Amino acid sequence: MPHATPLISIIVVGLTLAFLLGALAQRLRLSPLIGYLLAGVLAGPYTPGYVGDQALANELAEIGVILLMFGVGLHFSLKDLWAVRAIAIPGALGQMAVATILGMLLAYLMGWSVGAGLVFGVALSVASTVVLLRALQERRLVSTERGRIAVGWLIVEDIAMVFALVLIPAVVPLLDGSYQRNAAFGFGSTQIIGTVALTIAKVLAFVAMMMVVGRRLIPWLLHYIAHTGSRELFRLGVLAIALGFAFGSAQLFGVSFALGAFFAGMILSESELSQRATEETLPLRDAFAVLFFVSVGMLFDPSIIVRDFWPVLATVAIIVVGKSLAALAIVRAFGHPMSTALTISASLAQIGEFSFILAGLGVALGVLLPDARDLILAGALISILLNPLIFIGLDHAKPWLDRLEGRDDTAQPREPEPAKIEPTKLEDHIILIGHGRVGHRIGNALRDAGLPLFVMDESEEVVNELKEQGIEALAANAVTSLAAANPVKARCLLVAIHENFEAGQIVEQARAIAPNLVILARGHSEAEKIHLESCGATSVVLGAEEISGAMLRSYWTIVPPE
Numbered sequence: 001m002p003h004a005t006p007l008i009s010i011i012v013v014g015l016t017l018a019f020l021l022g023a024l025a026q027r028l029r030l031s032p033l034i035g036y037l038l039a040g041v042l043a044g045p046y047t048p049g050y051v052g053d054q055a056l057a058n059e060l061a062e063i064g065v066i067l068l069m070f071g072v073g074l075h076f077s078l079k080d081l082w083a084v085r086a087i088a089i090p091g092a093l094g095q096m097a098v099a100t101i102l103g104m105l106l107a108y109l110m111g112w113s114v115g116a117g118l119v120f121g122v123a124l125s126v127a128s129t130v131v132l133l134r135a136l137q138e139r140r141l142v143s144t145e146r147g148r149i150a151v152g153w154l155i156v157e158d159i160a161m162v163f164a165l166v167l168i169p170a171v172v173p174l175l176d177g178s179y180q181r182n183a184a185f186g187f188g189s190t191q192i193i194g195t196v197a198l199t200i201a202k203v204l205a206f207v208a209m210m211m212v213v214g215r216r217l218i219p220w221l222l223h224y225i226a227h228t229g230s231r232e233l234f235r236l237g238v239l240a241i242a243l244g245f246a247f248g249s250a251q252l253f254g255v256s257f258a259l260g261a262f263f264a265g266m267i268l269s270e271s272e273l274s275q276r277a278t279e280e281t282l283p284l285r286d287a288f289a290v291l292f293f294v295s296v297g298m299l300f301d302p303s304i305i306v307r308d309f310w311p312v313l314a315t316v317a318i319i320v321v322g323k324s325l326a327a328l329a330i331v332r333a334f335g336h337p338m339s340t341a342l343t344i345s346a347s348l349a350q351i352g353e354f355s356f357i358l359a360g361l362g363v364a365l366g367v368l369l370p371d372a373r374d375l376i377l378a379g380a381l382i383s384i385l386l387n388p389l390i391f392i393g394l395d396h397a398k399p400w401l402d403r404l405e406g407r408d409d410t411a412q413p414r415e416p417e418p419a420k421i422e423p424t425k426l427e428d429h430i431i432l433i434g435h436g437r438v439g440h441r442i443g444n445a446l447r448d449a450g451l452p453l454f455v456m457d458e459s460e461e462v463v464n465e466l467k468e469q470g471i472e473a474l475a476a477n478a479v480t481s482l483a484a485a486n487p488v489k490a491r492c493l494l495v496a497i498h499e500n501f502e503a504g505q506i507v508e509q510a511r512a513i514a515p516n517l518v519i520l521a522r523g524h525s526e527a528e529k530i531h532l533e534s535c536g537a538t539s540v541v542l543g544a545e546e547i548s549g550a551m552l553r554s555y556w557t558i559v560p561p562e
Contacts, residue, residue: 006052006056007053007056009053010043010052010053010056010057010060011291013043013050013052014040014043014290014294015290015291015294017043017294018035018036018039018291018293020039021034021035021036021038022290023035033293033384033385033388037293037294037297037300037381037385038297039294039297040057040294040296040297040300041298041300041302043057043298044297044300046300046301046303047302054298054299057294057295058295058356060295061291061295061353062257062292062353063243063288063291064130064287064292065129065257065258065353066242066243066246066257066258066260066261067261067284067285067288068130068288068289069129069133069246069258069265070241070261070262070264070265070285071265071278071281071285073261073262073263073264073265073266073267073268073269074268074274074277083148084148084149087149087331088153091156091327091330091334091344092153092160095125095323095330095348096125096126098125098323098326099121099124099326100118100121100125101121102121102124102318102322103117103120103124104118104120104121105117106314106315107121107372112372115367116367118171119168119362119365119368120376122161122164122358123351123354123355123358123359123362124379125157125323126157126161127154127323127347127349127351128351128352128380128384129158130352131387132348133151133154134289135346135387136150136347139391141343145340146343146344149331149336149344150343150344150347153327153344157354158258158262158354159259161256161354162203162255163203164358165358167199168361169365202253202254202255203253203255206252206255206260206263207263209253210245210249210263210267211267214263215267215270218241218264218271219267219270219271219273221237221241222234222237222241222268222277226273226276234280235280239280239281242261245264246258246264247260248260258353279498292353293384296352296356296377296380296384299356299377300377300378300381301377308371308374311375312378312379315375315376315378316378316379316382316386318379319350319351319383320350320383324345324348324349328344331344346394349390350384350386351380351383352380352384355376355380356376359376359377423484423486424472424474424484424486426472426486426489426490427489427490428452428490428491429451429452429453429486429491430446430451430452430453430490430492430493430494431456431485431487431490431492431493432446432453432454432456432494433457433478433493433494433506434457434496434497435457435462435473436457436497436498439494439497442494442496443455443466443471453471453472454473454474454485454490455473455474456473456481457473457474458475459475478497478506479502479505482506482510482513483513487510487514487517488513490517492517492518492519492520493507493517493518494521495507495520495537496522498522503521503522503523507519507535507536507537508535510536511535519538520538520539520541521537521539521541522540523540523541523542524542528540528542529542
């Protein structure tokens with residue numbers, strides 16, 4: 001049996017290079033995405049050395065997109081999506097129209113046909129799911145108003161691209177007058193109306209099935225698996241739901257994998273097991289999302305920057321400047337503040353997976369030349385590289401935005417900035433990190449004892465409930481926001497989160513800030529206990545010890561010793 005196969009090779013080489021270059025980028029205070037993309041360039045056919053299988057890389061990346069959209073659906077309710085329909089639908093369609101026209105204009109200047117210009121323009125009009133969501137998640141914006149608008153905008157773009165992928169093979173030959181040359185694709189001029197009607201019917205049937213059948217089947221299935229008591233089966237069930245519904249929706253209704261996974265996650269979000277489902281899919285989601293960026297980098301031919309410098313520059317300008325200005329103008333026209341408009345326009349200032357699919361279709365139809373596809377890929381890679389820098393620029397522009405919106409009496413009230421965290425004024429208090437199954441019990445006991453308590457949890461819903469009970473709480477990641485808990489003047493720090501890696505970082509930071517602080521942490525094995533103690537934990541309580549101690553106390557209560 002051979003020890004190296006294309007599948008194993010692309011996974012090993014891709015993840016290893018992504019890790020090394022991502023760590024280097026992090027060390028240089030750059031986004032790890034840059035390292036992931038450069039890893040793909042090194043693994044691609046345009047640089048010396050190892051050349052990965054591009055087809056396999058694309059398929060692995062598609063799994064990442066499915067899991068990512070499933071995770072977003074777990075945090076995005078139908079009510080939230082419906083709430084932003086007034087701006088997401090006209091905004092997405094209007095911005096796509098502007099970008100398509102700009103792309104067609106550039107194609108006209110380069111002497112391309114109308115059909116080629118249409119495919120090129122549409123490819124530049126749709127943002128990358130992975131890049132947009134990663135940018136919002138890094139800034140904790142997914143659950144904010146601007147985050148909901150951006151994700152709703154993205155969903156509308158995905159639906160529009162489903163129609164585009166079906167209709168373009170029919171429309172482009174008619175525009176080019178090349179119907180006979182493309183007759184092998186099975187489209188005639190009289191079939192366009194029928195194709196549009198069939199596509200609309202399929203999408204509506206998909207939505208109806210998910211709302212009627214999926215809404216009952218998915219939560220019931222997950223609850224049934226949870227009652228088996230097997231964590232392995234639960235994790236497998238969550239993955240089967242995400243991947244199975246995505247694949248089934250694509251096969252039966254012709255919608256994208258991402259859209260099917262999003263609806264599956266959105267329906268599952270109504271279940272009380274949604275948080276656990278999110279935790280179980282997170283490791284695989286991150287790994288396959290990295291492979292998506294590697295696959296993008298593999299397609300890029302760096303020589304095109306020198307060979308076609310001005311066309312590349314114009315393409316990037318359409319993506320980064322043209323699309324952004326269109327989105328900015330639309331959001332402002334709907335009365336939203338400048339901060340919301342800039343966040344959404346920055347999120348959309350890149351292109352990704354749908355653009356690659358459409359470029360491949362254009363080449364297959366004989367409408368686009370390989371050089372046009374390379375322009376789209378160059379625009380995608382450069383815009384993805386620039387996207388983190390655009391958000392950094394927005395962060396630096398925040399004081400200016402504060403002054404601008406303070407003078408703007410016509411815009412809607414500005415949404416509070418989630419990134420701005422005021423430290424607590426509590427002293428001699430207990431800091432509790434994590435309010436899940438274990439943290440919930442600890443918090444209740446401390447509250448009943450009348451002790452001053454400060455809770456940090458990433459769930460805004462949990463934090464809002466605590467605040468209603470009169471407990472001071474903060475929705476934030478303690479790794480990056482521990483100082484807000486005022487550990488210097490705290491009595492004790494209790495780390496009750498499940499993730500050992502993050503727990504170690506929190507303990508290490510707390511010990512550096514407050515050398516004499518009492519730190520108690522939760523572990524699951526002797527190895528984790530040793531790790532947390534090496535990071536500075538005063539004491540580590542293992543899950544096995546916790547359960548065995550509770551059982552023995554219950555036993556002695558029921559059967560007192562003689």
